[in-house]
Amino acid sequence: MFRYVSRRLLIGLGMLVALTVLTFILLQLTPGDPIDAYVDPNVSMSQAELDALRARLGLDRALPMQYLAWLGQAIQGNLGYSLQRQSEPVLGLIVARLGPTLLLMGTGLAVAIVVGISAGIISAVRSNTAADYSLSVVALLGISSPAFLTALLGLYVFSVRLKWLPSGGMLTPAASFSVADLVQHLILPAVLLSIGHAAMIMRYMRSSLLEVLNQDYVRTARAKGVREFWVITKHAVRNALLPVVTLIGSTIGLAIGGAIFIESVFNWPGMGLLLVNAVEVRDYPVIMAATLVVGAFVIVVNILTDLTYLVIDPRIKVS
Amino acid sequence: MKFDKTVKAFAIVAALLGATTLASSAQDVSAISGGFDVGPGGFQGNFNPLAATSGFTWLSNYLEPLVIYDAKLESIVGALASSYTVSPDQLTYTFNLADAAWHDGEAFTSADVKFTLGLAQNDKTGSVFAARLGSIAAIDTPDDKTVVITLSAPSAGFLDALTKVMQLPEHALTSVPAEELAKSAWWSTTPIGTGPFKFVKYETDQYVELAANPDYRLGKPAVDQLINRYFENPAAAISALRAGEIQFTYVDSNDVATFAGDAAFQVIEGQSYVTNYIGFNNELDLWKDVRVRQAIMHAINRDAIIESLYGGAARPANCGYVSEQLVPEGINPYGYDPEKARQLLAEAGWDQINGDKPITILTYYGTPLAANVLAAIQAMLAEVGVNIVPRVVDTPAYNAIVYADPLKPEEFPLVYAGLQNGPEPSNINIGLNEAQIPPAGSNFLHVRTPELTAALDAAMAELDPAARNGKYAEVCRVMNETLPWGTMWVASRYGVASSSLTDFVWTPAPAGGPFAAHPEAWKISK
Numbered sequence: 001m002f003r004y005v006s007r008r009l010l011i012g013l014g015m016l017v018a019l020t021v022l023t024f025i026l027l028q029l030t031p032g033d034p035i036d037a038y039v040d041p042n043v044s045m046s047q048a049e050l051d052a053l054r055a056r057l058g059l060d061r062a063l064p065m066q067y068l069a070w071l072g073q074a075i076q077g078n079l080g081y082s083l084q085r086q087s088e089p090v091l092g093l094i095v096a097r098l099g100p101t102l103l104l105m106g107t108g109l110a111v112a113i114v115v116g117i118s119a120g121i122i123s124a125v126r127s128n129t130a131a132d133y134s135l136s137v138v139a140l141l142g143i144s145s146p147a148f149l150t151a152l153l154g155l156y157v158f159s160v161r162l163k164w165l166p167s168g169g170m171l172t173p174a175a176s177f178s179v180a181d182l183v184q185h186l187i188l189p190a191v192l193l194s195i196g197h198a199a200m201i202m203r204y205m206r207s208s209l210l211e212v213l214n215q216d217y218v219r220t221a222r223a224k225g226v227r228e229f230w231v232i233t234k235h236a237v238r239n240a241l242l243p244v245v246t247l248i249g250s251t252i253g254l255a256i257g258g259a260i261f262i263e264s265v266f267n268w269p270g271m272g273l274l275l276v277n278a279v280e281v282r283d284y285p286v287i288m289a290a291t292l293v294v295g296a297f298v299i300v301v302n303i304l305t306d307l308t309y310l311v312i313d314p315r316i317k318v319s
Numbered sequence: 320m321k322f323d324k325t326v327k328a329f330a331i332v333a334a335l336l337g338a339t340t341l342a343s344s345a346q347d348v349s350a351i352s353g354g355f356d357v358g359p360g361g362f363q364g365n366f367n368p369l370a371a372t373s374g375f376t377w378l379s380n381y382l383e384p385l386v387i388y389d390a391k392l393e394s395i396v397g398a399l400a401s402s403y404t405v406s407p408d409q410l411t412y413t414f415n416l417a418d419a420a421w422h423d424g425e426a427f428t429s430a431d432v433k434f435t436l437g438l439a440q441n442d443k444t445g446s447v448f449a450a451r452l453g454s455i456a457a458i459d460t461p462d463d464k465t466v467v468i469t470l471s472a473p474s475a476g477f478l479d480a481l482t483k484v485m486q487l488p489e490h491a492l493t494s495v496p497a498e499e500l501a502k503s504a505w506w507s508t509t510p511i512g513t514g515p516f517k518f519v520k521y522e523t524d525q526y527v528e529l530a531a532n533p534d535y536r537l538g539k540p541a542v543d544q545l546i547n548r549y550f551e552n553p554a555a556a557i558s559a560l561r562a563g564e565i566q567f568t569y570v571d572s573n574d575v576a577t578f579a580g581d582a583a584f585q586v587i588e589g590q591s592y593v594t595n596y597i598g599f600n601n602e603l604d605l606w607k608d609v610r611v612r613q614a615i616m617h618a619i620n621r622d623a624i625i626e627s628l629y630g631g632a633a634r635p636a637n638c639g640y641v642s643e644q645l646v647p648e649g650i651n652p653y654g655y656d657p658e659k660a661r662q663l664l665a666e667a668g669w670d671q672i673n674g675d676k677p678i679t680i681l682t683y684y685g686t687p688l689a690a691n692v693l694a695a696i697q698a699m700l701a702e703v704g705v706n707i708v709p710r711v712v713d714t715p716a717y718n719a720i721v722y723a724d725p726l727k728p729e730e731f732p733l734v735y736a737g738l739q740n741g742p743e744p745s746n747i748n749i750g751l752n753e754a755q756i757p758p759a760g761s762n763f764l765h766v767r768t769p770e771l772t773a774a775l776d777a778a779m780a781e782l783d784p785a786a787r788n789g790k791y792a793e794v795c796r797v798m799n800e801t802l803p804w805g806t807m808w809v810a811s812r813y814g815v816a817s818s819s820l821t822d823f824v825w826t827p828a829p830a831g832g833p834f835a836a837h838p839e840a841w842k843i844s845k
Contacts, residue, residue, distance in 0.1 A: 086445055273551055
C-alpha cells in the first residue's frame with residue numbers, strides 16, 4: 001500500500017511539472033500579455049510607458065528564464081506577486097480562496113451526495129412508479145439546466161423577491177463574524193450548486209442499484225427472510241456504490257477548480273473566479289499557481305478515490 | 320435507537336437552518352454600501368493610486384488630490400489645495416494648501432506634496448504618471464502650506480494629470496524603498512489619507528470598509544461607514560441593489576429601463592466621455608480615398624442605432640467631441656444616405672479597391688449591446704457593398720494585435736473602439752497625432768493627417784484658456800473633414816441609487832474621476 005501510494009505521488013509530481021510547462025507555453029501562445037490587459041484601451045497610455053511597466057515586471061526577459069525563475073521560486077514556496085494587484089502575494093490570494101472554495105463545494109457536494117443517493121435508492125426501489133417517474137423528471141431538469149440559469153433564478157426568487165436569503169458574498173460586510181451569518185450566505189449558492197451534481201448522482205445510483213437488485217445474492221437474502229430495509233441498505237447499496245464513488249471522486253477532484261457561474265452570480269470568492277479573472281487579464285503568476293494547486297488537488301483526490309475502492313470492495317487489491 | 324439519533328440530527332439541522340433565517344445582520348451604525356467599482360470606471364482590488372488607471376471614485380473617499388474636477392466635470396477646483404494660481408506663461412503653478420491632517424493626526428504639509436510628486440514621477444514605484452508629469456522641472460516648498468511647481472514647457476494636461484495624483488504621507492512611506500512600494504501591503508491594510516473616511520478593512524475580493532473621519536476638515540461625515548462591495552457580475556450588483564443590500568451601483572444602459580418609474584430608485588445619467596468610432600487602418604490602401612471613408616459614414620444610420628439599441632442614450636459624434644463648445648457650426652452631419660454612399664464608393668472605384676471581399680473589424684467590446692451594434696453596422700454596410708466581419712477579442716488580445724511589433728495591419732483593417740475625449744479635450748491627441756504613432760503613443764491606426772496634427776499641436780500649445788475651446792473646435796472641424804476615424808457616438812452611462820440616499824453625488828466620469836463628490840455630506844434614511 002505504502003509503495004503504491006508513494007509511486008502514485010511521484011508520478012503525480014512529474015505530471016505537475018509537465019502541467020506547469022504546458023500552462024506556461026499556452027500562456028505565451030495566447031495573444032496579449034499582462035501589460036496589454038493593464039490599461040483600458042479607452043484611456044490610452046503611451047507605448048513607452050507600457051514598455052517601462054513591462055520591463056519592471058520582468059516580462060521582457062527570455063521565456064525560458066521567466067519559467068525557470070518562476071519554478072525556482074515556486075519550489076521554495078514563493079509563488080510571486082499578482083501582476084494586476086501588485087501588492088498581493090499570489091500564495092495569499094490562493095489561500096484566501098481555497099477555504100471559501102472548499103466550503104462552498106464541500107457543502108454543495110455533501111448536499112448532492114445525500115440527496116442524490118437517497119433519491120437514487122428511492123427511485124430504484126420504487127422503479128416504474130409515480131415516485132420513480134417524478135424523481136427522474138426532476139433529475140433530468142437538474143442535469144439539463146445551465147448553472148448560470150439556476151443561479152440567476154434562485155437569486156431572483158429567494159433574494160430579490162422573497163428576501164429570505166442574502167444576494168451574495170460570504171459574510172455581511174462590516175458585521176462581526178458569526179457562523180449563522182456564514183451559513184445564511186452559504187445556503188443559496190450551495191443548494192443551487194448541488195442541483196446538477198445531485199441529479200447526476202441520482203441517475204448513477206438508480207441504474208447501479210437496479211442492476212444489483214437483480215443479483216442472486218440479493219434474491220438469497222430475501223429468501224432467507226431478511227427485512228427489505230436491510231436487504232437494500234446492507235446488501236445492495238454497498239455493492240451499487242462503486243460507480244457512484246467514481247463519479248463523486250472525479251467531481252471532488254474538479255471541485256477545487258470552483259464553480260465559476262455560481263461564484264460569479266453570488267460573488268463567492270472561490271478559485272474558479274480567481275482563475276477566470278486571471279486568464280482575462282493574463283495574470284501569469286496567478287494562473288500558474290492556481291493551475292498548480294488545482295492539478296495537485298486532482299491528483300491527490302484521485303489517489304484517495306482509488307483507496308476508497310479498497311474499503312468498499314475487499315475484492316479489489318493493490319498490485 | 321438509530322432512528323432516534325437520525326431524528327435528532329435532522330432536528331438540529333432544521334433548527335440551524337431556521338436560526339439562520341432569523342439571524343440578525345442588521346448594523347447598529349449608519350452605513351452606505353455600494354458597488355463603487357462596478358462598471359468601466361472601477362478597478363476592483365487596486366489600492367495603490369500611483370498604479371491606478373481607474374477606480375478613483377472609491378479611492379477619493381479616503382485619499383485626496385491637490386486639485387479635483389467639480390461634480391459636473393466642467394472645471395478643476397481645489398481639494399487639498401485650497402487655491403491655486405497659474406503664471407501667464409503657464410510654466411509656474413502655485414498651490415496654497417488647505418489646513419488638513421492625515422488620519423493618524425499628523426499635519427498635511429508641502430513636504431508631503433513634494434514627496435508624492437517624486438513618487439509619481441518615479442516609474443519604479445509602479446506609477447503610471449511618470450510620463451504625464453515629465454514636464455515638471457522643479458518643486459519648491461517655501462513654507463509648509465505652499466508648493467510651487469515649475470514646468471520645463473507649458474502642458475495643457477498638467478492640471479488634469481494632477482487630479483489623479485492622490486497625496487500620500489511622507490512620514491508613513493519615506494522608509495519604503497521605491498521599488499518595493501508597488502508590492503507593499505500598506506495599500507490594502509493600513510493606508511493613511513486625508514479624506515472624509517478612514518480605511519478600516521479589506522476583505523479579499525469581497526468588500527472594503529471605511530469609517531467616518533470625525534476630524535475631517537470639511538466636517539464629520541453624516542454616515543458612520545462607507546462600504547464598497549465587489550461584484551464580478553453586474554447582474555449580481557443589480558440584484559443586491561433590488562434586495563436592499565446596497566444603495567448604489569453602476570448599471571448598463573440595457574438595465575436602466577427596469578428602474579424607470581420606480582420610486583424606490585433614482586437613475587443618474589451622465590456622459591461617458593468616450594467617443595466610439597470605426598477606425599480606419601491608415602497603413603492599408605483600402606481607406607486612402609476620403610470618399611470611401613465618407614461613404615462608410617453615410618451608409619450607417621447612426622440615429623436609428625442610437626434610438627433602437629441605445630434607447631436614445633447616446634449623442635451622434637461628427638468629430639471627436641460632442642460638447643457644444645467644442646463643435647463648430649456648419650460641420651458635415653454625415654446623415655444616413657445609402658444612395659450617396661454607393662455613389663461615393665463607385666466614384667472611388669471600390670470594386671477595384673476591394674469589392675465585396677470580407678474586411679475584419681476588430682473590437683474589444685464584448686457586451687450584447689456591442690454585438691447588436693456591430694450586427695446593425697454590418698447589415699447597413701452590406702447594403703452599399705462593404706462586407707465587414709466583426710471579430711471580438713478580449714482587451715489583452717486587442718492590444719497585442721494593434722500594438723504588435725512588427726505591425727500586421729491586415730489583422731485589423733478596421734476597428735470598433737473608443738477613446739476618452741474629456742473632460743480634458745487634449746485626451747484624444749494620443750490617438751490621432753502623427754507624433755503619437757507607437758511606440759510614442761497610442762495612434763495605432765497610424766493616422767498621418769498633417770492638417771489634423773497641426774490643429775492638435777496648436778490646441779495643446781494654446782495658453783489662453785479662453786481661446787482653447789476655439790482651437791479644439793478647429794480640431795473638430797478638421798476631423799470632420801478628413802475623417803481619420805468614422806466617429807459614431809458618445810454614449811451615456813448610468814448609475815442607480817436608492818431613494819433612501821440624499822445629497823448623494825455620482826458622475827460617470829472616465830476612470831471614475833475623481834470629482835468633488837463630497838461623500839461627507841451623503842446621508843441615508845432608514
